[in-house]
């Protein structure tokens with residue numbers, strides 16, 4: 001741990017452009033290297049950064065892998081991630097080197113849940129298809145059969161991963177009179193389950209075969225990589241729709257595109273992709289798929305609060321305290 005009063009000398013390297021107020025405060029508090037041009041550092045840049053920094057502030061766009069962590073100098077004591085998911089950081093390698101990792105949980109929950117809900121409405125109600133037709137000047141007026149979609153009221157939503165965001169989606173879904181189901185490694189406490197009126201499924205395959213909508217909300221780990229693979233997605237009913245606001249790699253994207261193309265799944269709403277910012281060209285061709293550019297937490301409020309959390313975590317560390325949002329050490 002740093003000695004008390006070390007803040008000014010704490011060298012912080014930030015990998016991407018952050019909201020202005022956060023950068024200003026960062027510069028007041030620490031010896032900070034910002035990335036005003038917002039160009040990703042890449043492997044080489046990250047390696048260079050960890051050789052000199054006490055604290056690295058990466059985002060989901062930086063692969064802080066074993067190689068980067070191995071290259072870190074003795075000085076690197078902390079990785080203060082700007083974001084909740086830490087799948088892009090080799091947490092095991094960091095743990096072994098005694099590097100503290102923090103994230104920014106809680107402050108992006110509601111916004112990400114809102115975005116999931118927006119997708120959950122957009123796909124079955126065909127909002128973006130309608131928008132496209134109207135903007136192209138091809139709308140000829142109201143007709144009884146134009147752009148008929150499906151209602152979500154009364155339908156079953158299966159949430160995979162019932163953490164903060166999953167739970168926030170469940171609350172919204174309940175307000176829309178959907179029947180909430182969920183799969184999670186460990187069951188929710190009885191009172192929470194009762195409040196959400198949520199049905200627990202120990203067996204994911206069983207749950208999938210009965211759902212109208214599925215929302216992916218688990219973290220990306222070795223265990224959840226391609227959790228929704230081809231075989232598993234084939235368990236879904238043909239009218240089912242998948243929403244993913246978590247991480248692209250949890251779904252086998254190629255299989256998803258194939259299954260939608262042949263009508264084995266009705267559609268998808270995706271905010272995250274396997275090879276961001278590359279998008280599988282097959283997905284681009286499909287009308288019943290809504291594609292968003294990873295914007296779940298993209299509100300001014302969330303991004304400011306995420307920045308505040310990064311500041312608080314680094315400040316705690318620099319003052320010799322345990323940072324509040326530690327992911328590692330576990």
Ligand SMILES: O=CC(=O)O
Nearest residue numbers: 060083084085297
């Ligand atoms: O995707 C963004 C995050 O993990 O915060």
